[in-house]
Amino acid sequence: MRIRINGENREIPSAINLLHLLEKELKLEPLRVAVELNRLIVSREDYKKTIVNENDELEIVHFVGGG
């Protein structure tokens, strides 16, 4: 199924949870990022029970150097 992550389309297996998406599909360290799902922040404890659906829009951010 198709979702949008950080403004780009992406094909992912259907009915996976957010933790699986971050760790297995995107190879990200869940404790190093913050996630918005359809403009709402998902707290870390909810990653596992949050199912990603077709056409969902995700923003995945982290900290970089800045002033």
Next chain:
Amino acid sequence: MSNNEEKIISDAWELGGKTFGSRLLVGTGKYSSPQETKEAVAASGAEIVTVAVRRVNLSDKNKESLLDYLDRDKYRILPNTAGCYTVDDAVRAARLGQAAGLSNWVKLEVIGDEKTLYPDVIGLVEATEILVKEGFVVLPYTNDDVVVAKRLEDAGAAAVMPLAAPIGSGLGLQNPRNIELIMEAVSVPVIVDAGVGTASDAAVVMEMGVAAILMNTGIAKAQKPVMMATAMRQAVEAGRLAYRAGRIPRKRYASASSPIEGMVGG
């Protein structure tokens, strides 16, 4: 320890209900490597360190994080909303920063102009109100306008952070009188943020009696950033001590340092 040394070190200050020893806050942008960032931050003696919130680059195979280089037990990580031009974007970035860093502190920027990076102070006050209501400790980057500083304090800002000069300009303090007015007008800490170019600039700012300085480019883009970080730490300390010690009044004519009595041949 001598009495004098004790007096010198007992100069802690409070921000957002926490106590800090260092009066130098540093940014982490523009360094050539995370290792250099780490060394410069350590040399600066800073306890509060700003970071930016940005999209993860999903095609980047290097999964290294800046946070791997910054000891969270040693530094308070302060996410900023740099690059945000609207209230909505700034509030959104602040919430994401909170989620990523598990802290409710934010260095709030709402930028109003690309060329100068001057703040959009109307948006800034509005975003401060929203985030304070959500429980954030808001540290707004603002211009050196006393009226805006008062509005930010009224909105619940934990400090006001007027610029010395435009971000990254290295021009040093452009309008000391305005900073004085702000210090008189607000009771929250005044932290001068942006525009410091070298150690003497930092000392000049601290000699005015502001609570602290936040800087990034002045250190990160120096020829030797780690050495400059040490210079800035010393300048902030020296400036602060000079403020506390109380400088002599400026006079137009000389006043001899040596006794005028007992001159040889007199």
